[in-house]
Amino acid sequence: xxxxxxxxxxxxxxxxxxxxxxxxxxxxxxxxxxxxxxxxxxxxxxxxxxxxxxxxxxxxxxxxxxxxxxxxxxxxxxxxxxxxxxxxxxxxxxxxxxxxxxxxxxxxxxxxxxxxxxxxxxxxxxxxxxxxxxxxxxxxxxxxxxxxxxxxxxxxxxxxxxxxxxxxxxxxxxxxxxxxxxxxxxxxxxxxxxxxxxxxxxxxxxxxxxxxxxxxxxxxxxxxxxxxxxxxxx
Amino acid sequence: xxxxxxxxxxxxxxxxxxxxxxxxxxxxxxxxxxxxxxxxxxxxxxxxxxxxxxxxxxxxxxxxxxxxxxxxxxxxxxxxxxxxxxxxxxxxxxxxxxxxxxxxxxxxxxxxxxxxxxxxxxxxxxxxxxxxxxxxxxxxxxxxxxxxxxxxxxxxxxxxxxxxxxxxxxxxxxxxxxxxxxxxxxxxxxxxxxxxxxxxxxxxxxxxxxxxxxxxxxxxxxxxxxxxxxxxxxxxxxxxxxxxxxxxxxxxxxxxxxxxxxxxxxxxxxxxxxxxxxxxxxxxxxxxxxxxxxxxxxxxxxxxxxxxxxxxxxxxxxxxxxxxxxxxxxxxxxxxxxxxxxxxxxxxxxxxxxxx
Numbered sequence: 001x002x003x004x005x006x007x008x009x010x011x012x013x014x015x016x017x018x019x020x021x022x023x024x025x026x027x028x029x030x031x032x033x034x035x036x037x038x039x040x041x042x043x044x045x046x047x048x049x050x051x052x053x054x055x056x057x058x059x060x061x062x063x064x065x066x067x068x069x070x071x072x073x074x075x076x077x078x079x080x081x082x083x084x085x086x087x088x089x090x091x092x093x094x095x096x097x098x099x100x101x102x103x104x105x106x107x108x109x110x111x112x113x114x115x116x117x118x119x120x121x122x123x124x125x126x127x128x129x130x131x132x133x134x135x136x137x138x139x140x141x142x143x144x145x146x147x148x149x150x151x152x153x154x155x156x157x158x159x160x161x162x163x164x165x166x167x168x169x170x171x172x173x174x175x176x177x178x179x180x181x182x183x184x185x186x187x188x189x190x191x192x193x194x195x196x197x198x199x200x201x202x203x204x205x206x207x208x209x210x211x212x213x214x215x216x217x218x219x220x221x222x223x224x225x226x227x228x229x230x231x232x233x234x
Numbered sequence: 235x236x237x238x239x240x241x242x243x244x245x246x247x248x249x250x251x252x253x254x255x256x257x258x259x260x261x262x263x264x265x266x267x268x269x270x271x272x273x274x275x276x277x278x279x280x281x282x283x284x285x286x287x288x289x290x291x292x293x294x295x296x297x298x299x300x301x302x303x304x305x306x307x308x309x310x311x312x313x314x315x316x317x318x319x320x321x322x323x324x325x326x327x328x329x330x331x332x333x334x335x336x337x338x339x340x341x342x343x344x345x346x347x348x349x350x351x352x353x354x355x356x357x358x359x360x361x362x363x364x365x366x367x368x369x370x371x372x373x374x375x376x377x378x379x380x381x382x383x384x385x386x387x388x389x390x391x392x393x394x395x396x397x398x399x400x401x402x403x404x405x406x407x408x409x410x411x412x413x414x415x416x417x418x419x420x421x422x423x424x425x426x427x428x429x430x431x432x433x434x435x436x437x438x439x440x441x442x443x444x445x446x447x448x449x450x451x452x453x454x455x456x457x458x459x460x461x462x463x464x465x466x467x468x469x470x471x472x473x474x475x476x477x478x479x480x481x482x483x484x485x486x487x488x489x490x491x492x493x494x495x496x497x498x499x500x501x502x503x504x505x506x507x508x509x510x511x512x513x514x515x516x517x518x519x520x521x522x523x524x525x526x527x528x529x530x531x532x533x534x535x536x537x538x539x540x541x542x543x544x545x546x547x548x549x550x551x552x553x554x555x556x557x558x559x560x561x562x563x564x565x566x567x568x569x570x571x572x573x574x575x576x577x578x579x580x581x582x583x584x585x586x587x588x589x590x
Contacts, residue, residue, distance in 0.1 A: 016411050047349050048409035076349045130240040164413035222572045223498040
């Protein structure tokens with residue numbers, strides 16, 4: 001997955017698949033590469049563990065957060081800000097659009113369908129093989145299809161984000177890679193990348209065919225320590 | 235061993251209920267517990283069960299009364315303001331000796347409050363939010379695994395005592411994702427539900443389910459019978475977890491999310507050379523008072539420190555248990571605010587300094 005290959009990246013998937021963690025990491029990577037970037041938090045389904053909770057960390061990487069015109073990251077009013085148009089109209093800026101889970105979450109973007117220029121947009125389906133409702137090819141493909149039909153856009157890449165939070169082992173990623181390839185074979189949609197925690201990258205080297213997207217954990221639980229070892233560069 | 239899967243607390247509770255034989259769910263949406271009814275709506279029909287979104291929380295708890303009376307395993311769930319609405323139903327369930335499982339994924343209050351996590355319903359859950367002399371077993375998980383395990387056991391506890399059981403979580407436990415394993419939960423030996431209002435088939439007299447007693451001392455007799463059950467629960471259903479309590483000079487007491495935060499704070503304090511232990515009540519009623527008192531009596535212990543997502547509720551049970559043997563400190567954040575482990579460590583250290 002080439003960073004900045006397309007101007008816009010829409011991130012969708014089953015709820016709990018890790019869309020937000022991936023989106024925040026992607027936006028920060030774009031920001032660090034010197035590209036002006038906005039992260040649009042369009043999750044109006046579930047008010048917990050949303051990208052807007054990490055506004056400070058996004059800012060450190062030069063990423064502008066677009067979430068809600070209402071004050072406070074906790075508000076549960078399902079309102080979208082007019083500021084969102086900036087990401088579609090300002091062609092000098094990169095955008096990562098983080099949707100809520102499933103087709104319900106995807107619906108929030110459907111209203112902006114007319115604004116989306118498909119030639120400059122990637123639509124990624126985030127997959128976690130350890131999630132019970134998308135653990136089989138059939139289940140995951142059905143979820144993907146439902147999201148596409150609500151979104152009115154085709155998914156252009158599958159992101160293997162198989163993990164078990166802090167207990168993730170290389171085997172989890174490999175198991176997810178098998179599932180992602182099966183879905184790719186079935187749908188004709190390529191696997192865009194495999195998400196690997198930065199601490200596992202060395203260990204996983206040569207074990208995955210396809211690109212690796214290294215991440216650190218931003219969406220921590222309140223009792224978890226910061227995941228940066230004092231280094232912000234991946 | 236079964237493979238670990240990644241589950242959200244709320245989803246795990248819903249699946250656990252179905253595994254425990256729950257076939258009826260009645261509820262009304264409210265954040266942060268919506269994944270429970272969502273999961274039930276999707277999966278109860280697959281096992282021949284019935285999910286029904288009622289017109290209100292009050293209707294839901296009364297539907298629970300009906301299904302429980304017919305001998306079914308039934309559950310409802312809500313979050314704080316919704317649980318307040320269910321209080322009348324809960325006291326009626328107790329009065330009529332009906333088993334059911336009620337899940338409260340707590341948010342900030344009072345009133346409509348906030349959708350963020352809180353533990354401000356401790357009094358309501360452990361003292362009885364409805365009228366009359368009653369008790370319910372209250373179970374408080376602090377991991378997704380434990381939420382799944384306790385939910386399954388809750389149905390057995392409810393059936394054993396013919397009494398509702400409350401699962402008390404907070405928004406964080408309901409919303410967070412963790413790896414967990416689906417494993418066998420030991421099932422209790424339970425008597426058949428001869429009291430249920432199933433058809434008599436002409437073979438027995440009518441079963442009547444009622445909490446109304448108008449016959450002189452009849453209600454007192456009934457209350458004394460219920461009190462026998464509370465005594466049995468106090469004897470059999472107390473549970474807790476302990477960490478690092480050997481030689482500890484400071485004992486943390488916390489449940490649910492705050493137990494996770496306190497455990498992180500303990501690490502920080504230990505780096506400063508302060509030996510800390512944690513007593514995590516799993517049953518909030520009956521409360522692990524005897525064990526807590528025994529810990530407090532140890533000579534190594536200088537102080538006991540309670541942490542809550544409230545302005546101080548469980549701390550009253552801690553003080554009752556410790557009975558002045560050692561000083562009891564408290565730190566809490568309320569209204570949906572979660573303290574950092576560092577904040578907790580600082581507060582606990584400052585309190586301990588006074589008694590060192």
